[in-house]
Amino acid sequence: xxxxxxxxGIHPPEDKFSAGSPIKVLPLPKTVNIPLSQHIGxxxxxxxxxxxxxxxxxxxxxxxxxxxANVHSSVTGTVTKVDKLMDSSGYKxxxxxxxxxxxxxxxxxxxxxxxxxxxxxxxxxxxxxxLDAGIVGLGGATFPSHIKLSVPKGKTADVLIINGAECEPxxxxxxxxxxxxxxxxxVGIQLIMKKLNVKKALIGIEKNKPDAINHLSSxxxxxxxxEVRPLKVKYPQGGEKQLIKALINRxxxxxxxxxxxxxxxxxxxxxxxxxxxxxxxxxxxERVVTVTGKDLQTPSNFMVRIGTPVSELIEAAxxxxxxxxxxxxxxxxxxxxxxxxxxxxxxxxxxxxLIPSAEAKxxxxxxxxxxxxxxxVCPMGLEPYLLQQASEYKKWDIVxxxxxxxxxxxxxxxxxxxxxxxxxDYIRLGKxxxxxxxxxxxx
Amino acid sequence: MDKLITVSPSPHVYGDDTVKKxxxxxxxxxxPALLISVYFFGIGALIVTTxxxxxxxxxxxxxxxxxxxxxxxISDGSALVTGLLLAFNLPTNLPWWIIVIGALVxxxxxxxxxxxxxxxPFNPALVGRVxxxxxxxxxxxxxxxxxxxxxxxTDAVTGATPLAVVKEGLSAGVPMSRLLEQIxxxxxxxxxxxxxxxxxxSALALLxxxxxxxxxxxxxxxxxxxxFLSVIIFTGILWxxxxxxxxxxxxxxxxxxxxxxxxxxxTDYVTSPMTPKGMWIFGIGIGVITVAIRIYGAYPEGVSFAxxxxxxxxxxxxxxxxxxxxxxxxxxx
Numbered sequence: 001x002x003x004x005x006x007x008x009g010i011h012p013p014e015d016k017f018s019a020g021s022p023i024k025v026l027p028l029p030k031t032v033n034i035p036l037s038q039h040i041g042x043x044x045x046x047x048x049x050x051x052x053x054x055x056x057x058x059x060x061x062x063x064x065x066x067x068x069a070n071v072h073s074s075v076t077g078t079v080t081k082v083d084k085l086m087d088s089s090g091y092k093x094x095x096x097x098x099x100x101x102x103x104x105x106x107x108x109x110x111x112x113x114x115x116x117x118x119x120x121x122x123x124x125x126x127x128x129x130x131l132d133a134g135i136v137g138l139g140g141a142t143f144p145s146h147i148k149l150s151v152p153k154g155k156t157a158d159v160l161i162i163n164g165a166e167c168e169p170x171x172x173x174x175x176x177x178x179x180x181x182x183x184x185x186x187v188g189i190q191l192i193m194k195k196l197n198v199k200k201a202l203i204g205i206e207k208n209k210p211d212a213i214n215h216l217s218s219x220x221x222x223x224x225x226x227e228v229r230p231l232k233v234k235y236p237q238g239g240e241k242q243l244i245k246a247l248i249n250r251x252x253x254x255x256x257x258x259x260x261x262x263x264x265x266x267x268x269x270x271x272x273x274x275x276x277x278x279x280x281x282x283x284x285x286e287r288v289v290t291v292t293g294k295d296l297q298t299p300s301n302f303m304v305r306i307g308t309p310v311s312e313l314i315e316a317a318x319x320x321x322x323x324x325x326x327x328x329x330x331x332x333x334x335x336x337x338x339x340x341x342x343x344x345x346x347x348x349x350x351x352x353x354l355i356p357s358a359e360a361k362x363x364x365x366x367x368x369x370x371x372x373x374x375x376x377v378c379p380m381g382l383e384p385y386l387l388q389q390a391s392e393y394k395k396w397d398i399v400x401x402x403x404x405x406x407x408x409x410x411x412x413x414x415x416x417x418x419x420x421x422x423x424x425d426y427i428r429l430g431k432x433x434x435x436x437x438x439x440x441x442x443x
Numbered sequence: 444m445d446k447l448i449t450v451s452p453s454p455h456v457y458g459d460d461t462v463k464k465x466x467x468x469x470x471x472x473x474x475p476a477l478l479i480s481v482y483f484f485g486i487g488a489l490i491v492t493t494x495x496x497x498x499x500x501x502x503x504x505x506x507x508x509x510x511x512x513x514x515x516x517i518s519d520g521s522a523l524v525t526g527l528l529l530a531f532n533l534p535t536n537l538p539w540w541i542i543v544i545g546a547l548v549x550x551x552x553x554x555x556x557x558x559x560x561x562x563x564p565f566n567p568a569l570v571g572r573v574x575x576x577x578x579x580x581x582x583x584x585x586x587x588x589x590x591x592x593x594x595x596x597t598d599a600v601t602g603a604t605p606l607a608v609v610k611e612g613l614s615a616g617v618p619m620s621r622l623l624e625q626i627x628x629x630x631x632x633x634x635x636x637x638x639x640x641x642x643x644x645s646a647l648a649l650l651x652x653x654x655x656x657x658x659x660x661x662x663x664x665x666x667x668x669x670x671f672l673s674v675i676i677f678t679g680i681l682w683x684x685x686x687x688x689x690x691x692x693x694x695x696x697x698x699x700x701x702x703x704x705x706x707x708x709x710t711d712y713v714t715s716p717m718t719p720k721g722m723w724i725f726g727i728g729i730g731v732i733t734v735a736i737r738i739y740g741a742y743p744e745g746v747s748f749a750x751x752x753x754x755x756x757x758x759x760x761x762x763x764x765x766x767x768x769x770x771x772x773x774x775x776x
Contacts (some may be wrong), residue, residue: 380770
């Protein structure tokens with residue numbers, strides 16, 4: 001049975017140009033800039049200073065609070081500065097810059113490609129190693145993974161969901177990972193299942209990746225409790241709440257977490273990183289990044305060291321096309337436009353997308369004609385036109401009442417709007433203002 | 444990097460739909476009905492439609508440019524749709540100056556007074572039509588006979604619409620079975636061989652255009668379906684109780700402006716509700732009011748009034764009828 005979420009959603013062109021390109025290892029960059037805020041939560045605290053020699057995989061910044069993540073050096077070399085640098089958010093934030101000298105790994109890290117299926121780690125060791133390795137949600141949300149490996153007191157989880165939907169157009173990094181690192185991924189899933197003490201894991205994959213579905217389905221026979229579930233192609237299938245609804249027909253309550261309905265969701269990339277951390281003792285210092293675009297010479301998938309400037313990836317894929325109008329960190333629906341190509345790849349970078357200048361600008365904005373298209377595509381059952389108006393006229397009580405905070409910013413409303421209205425822009429404004437109001441109310 | 448790039452928040456891709464494409468989609472959907480009208484009513488249909496469209500577009504341009512002092516947006520096609528729909532709701536022998544007045548009321552009062560496209564609470568074409576209907580009741584209720592006066596305009600041979608024949612006959616105590624002999628057969632009603640307004644006569648052509656709009660996702664099925672269903676149920680009950688004094692549901696569906704109203708006028712984006720549930724309430728309201736006016740009211744036809752009355756309820760419906768929010772009721776299966 002092919003499943004999907006029932007309410008809303010859109011079908012943007014898939015444009016998965018790089019789906020057939022195997023993952024290539026990107027040569028080491030001359031310098032890396034490793035931001036200390038690559039995750040949701042408190043920035044990590046640097047453990048090195050200018051002039052220090054660091055090895056590949058060395059711990060260079062530590063988790064500062066419960067919601068935070070460790071950071072490791074992705075190259076061997078000398079720390080050139082610890083200073084504020086522009087990252088993909090567009091803000092200048094703390095980062096550690098290292099000039100690359102060689103690639104000598106920290107001791108105790110298994111850098112071989114041999115598969116290690118033999119799970120000896122205890123549940124506590126699994127969570128500790130995940131925390132130590134600085135793993136965050138690699139689907140893009142970058143929420144520290146060790147938190148999602150523990151079920152809060154009073155709650156239970158009976159099923160693990162692995163997100164291989166990759167519903168964002170253009171991106172293929174998860175697709176390639178599932179094809180090329182399938183067995184490692186399956187072991188990673190076993191590790192998460194062991195830690196969460198669940199007996200069942202469902203891997204959700206959109207059916208536009210039949211090779212990944214077949215490959216993981218045949219592998220799943222060798223691993224108890226795991227099952228691959230093909231999903232209809234519909235954006236935002238990979239949204240956490242939509243994926244849960246599609247796979248196990250449970251609705252995460254407004255303001256709640258997946259564990260409220262007995263499940264935990266991890267991305268395929270995260271499961272692979274957990275495998276590497278636990279079985280290979282390897283911290284999260286590299287990830288698969290798709291580099292793609294209509295006019296790009298060779299749309300590719302690269303294994304990239306964290307902190308590599310985006311420009312190096314673009315060069316390796318054939319160089320920046322002449323009429324590039326926009327450079328995006330992530331996919332076309334939820335990615336962030338970059339200000340320049342010096343910005344480093346971080347743990348959350350799933351792709352770099354180049355958009356031609358003809359498509360870089362928005363449609364002209366005209367009056368809302370109340371066509372109801374935004375309401376019908378909203379996967380959360382909200383009324384984007386109303387939230388937009390209420391935000392524009394600063395009616396924050398209406399914005400709150402109409403549940404702007406349920407919005408996950410998938411962008412379906414802005415995508416579909418025939419009037420080219422900046423629906424999501426205003427909803428974001430409404431969300432942040434309402435959040436502030438709610439915080440001040442609590443004080 | 445030495446060149447400028449765009450930086451803007453997500454999403455970075457957009458769908459193909461524009462207001463212009465949607466409006467022209469409605470125009471294409473109305474073309475079969477226009478062709479059939481020209482076939483049956485001849486030059487009258489062409490003259491009325493042309494005058495209506497030209498004056499609607501001209502008034503929109505003039506009001507935007509000289510009164511509102513804003514950039515005219517006539518190329519979006521919305522004034523074209525209003526002009527076409529206004530013409531479709533007028534008899535084909537209507538003098539040109541009455542049409543111009545109707546266009547002025549439709550665009551000027553019905554639409555621009557409220558701020559233009561997207562802001563009007565009432566369907567502009569219907570505002571124009573009802574204004575004319577009340578101001579010029581004689582001219583607005585004389586309909587040319589099909590085929591016979593295809594080369595005449597205001598001097599066309601006129602006749603009564605089937606709805607008027609039935610209304611008059613029933614109130615004079617003539618049984619329905621006798622009245623059916625005086626009106627065109629159901630197949631003729633379906634194709635459009637009857638006296639009536641320019642664009643309302645052919646249910647066949649209007650439904651074909653409606654199907655086109657459905658497949659292009661210009662409209663959803665909720666409003667037309669709820670109107671048709673409520674008319675069938677309401678008239679069906681009356682007909683089953685007393686078939687001698689009541690017309691059957693099929694007659695009500697095929698006569699008057701019901702199909703035009705249900706598929707093209709009630710589905711106007713701006714003046715209809717935002718949620719499927721709201722659309723059902725809206726559609727049922729239109730169906731019930733239409734039948735109530737046709738059977739108990741002073742006029743033989745009530746679709747225009749019904750739609751305008753329900754237009755007035757749309758803000759209220761939008762306020763109280765909300766889509767089902769994700770995660771509102773926790774349902775675990």
